[in-house]
Amino acid sequence: MPTSKPVMPLILASASPRRRELMARFWPQTRLQVIVPAFDEQAAAAGWTGSVPDLALHLTAGKLAALTGQNRLPARYCALAADTVVVIDEHILGKPADADEAARHLRLLSGRTHQVLTGLSLVCRTPDQIIRRQAVETTEVRFAPLDEERIRWYIRTGEPLDKAGSYGIQGTGAAWVERIDGCYYNVMGLPVFRLLALLESIAADLNSPELSSQLLPWK
Numbered sequence: 001m002p003t004s005k006p007v008m009p010l011i012l013a014s015a016s017p018r019r020r021e022l023m024a025r026f027w028p029q030t031r032l033q034v035i036v037p038a039f040d041e042q043a044a045a046a047g048w049t050g051s052v053p054d055l056a057l058h059l060t061a062g063k064l065a066a067l068t069g070q071n072r073l074p075a076r077y078c079a080l081a082a083d084t085v086v087v088i089d090e091h092i093l094g095k096p097a098d099a100d101e102a103a104r105h106l107r108l109l110s111g112r113t114h115q116v117l118t119g120l121s122l123v124c125r126t127p128d129q130i131i132r133r134q135a136v137e138t139t140e141v142r143f144a145p146l147d148e149e150r151i152r153w154y155i156r157t158g159e160p161l162d163k164a165g166s167y168g169i170q171g172t173g174a175a176w177v178e179r180i181d182g183c184y185y186n187v188m189g190l191p192v193f194r195l196l197a198l199l200e201s202i203a204a205d206l207n208s209p210e211l212s213s214q215l216l217p218w219k
Contacts, residue, residue: 005210006076006208006210006211007074007076007214008076008077008078008124008126008211008214008215009031009032009033009074009076009077009078010023010027010031010032010033010077010078010079010080010215011033011034011035011067011073011077011078011079011080012032012033012034012035012079012080013035013036013037013063013064013066013067013079013080013081014034014036014063014080014081014082015034015036016082016189016190018170018188018189018190019082019189019190020032020034022185022188022189022190022192023190026192026196026217027217031214035067035071037063037066037067037069037070037071038066038070039062039063039066041059041062041083042094044058044059044062045058045059045092052085052087052090052092052115052117053117053119053136053138055085055092055119056083056084056085056117056118056119056136057119057121057134057136059083059119060081060082060083060119060120060121060134061081061121061134063081063083063121064079064081064121064123067079067081068123073125075125075126075127076125076126076127076211077124077125078122078123078124078125078199078202078215079122079123079124079125080120080121080122080195081120081121081122082118082119082120082121082189082190083118083119084116084117084118084119084164084186084189085116085117085118085119085164086114086115086116086164086165087114087115087116087117088108088109088112088114088115089108091108093105093108093109093114093164093165093166094164095161095162095163095164095166096160096161096166098161099155099161101166102155102160102161102166103151103152103155105160105165105166105167106146106151106154106155106160106166106167106176107146107151109143109146109165109166109167109176110143110144110145110146110151111143111144111145111146112142112143113140113141113142113143114140114141114143114165115138115139115140115141116138116139116140116141116165116186116187117136117137117138118136118137118186118189118190118191119134119135119136120133120134120135120136120137120191120194120195120198121133121134122134122198122199122202124202124206124215126206126207126208126211128207129205129206129207131202131205131206133198133201133202135194135197135198137182137183137186137191137194138182138186139180139181139182139183139184139186139187140180140181140182141169141177141179141180141187142177142178142179142180143176143177143178144175144176144177144178146176150176154167154172154173154175154176157172159171159172159173160173168188169184169187169188170188196216196217199215199216200215200216202215203215203216
């Protein structure tokens with residue numbers, strides 16, 4: 001009887017529909033799995049005194065640890081956790097608690113340049129290997145000046161209320177972005193080029209060419 005080929009599913013530890021949408025451009029749905037671990041980001045970030053890039057990596061590592069601790073995963077898999085933060089004046093702007101906080105975020109971003117950082121943590125496991133990779137991508141975003149009329153209108157769309165920094169560049173929030181310096185998809189929440197580079201590095205270290213080829217969409 002023919003021997004079945006080993007399979008390396010790609011697990012996304014995120015509820016973000018934007019991240020899933022971007023990954024689905026490169027891997028078939030049969031290869032992708034979404035498993036959202038129970039992980040309290042606010043508690044994990046509370047009292048953090050290190051750098052913002054290190055915080056992004058700390059949060060993604062925590063998500064991966066929660067994923068592997070809470071779920072019975074297959075013998076072979078590659079799992080990804082991502083976390084995006086918006087930073088201005090060294091202050092992190094998370095998802096707003098309500099419309100008033102979203103308005104405060106938008107006033108702070110108005111007419112200024114801020115940074116969007118996405119941390120990536122990957123773990124690839126086989127019966128005889130565990131390979132880990134981490135990276136942080138940073139993009140600078142310049143906002144147009146926003147008056148109160150524009151802010152109120154944008155909040156009424158509902159878009160700011162579930163997004164870090166209270167805006168979505170891929171949606172109506174594009175109206176406020178004068179320019180960016182860096183990866184556009186990073187601002188969406190998943191720096192695709194950086195992710196593929198990390199997967200290529202993992203594939204080069206895997207002992208199995210068959211499994212390696214499953215990580216790279218051009219193979």
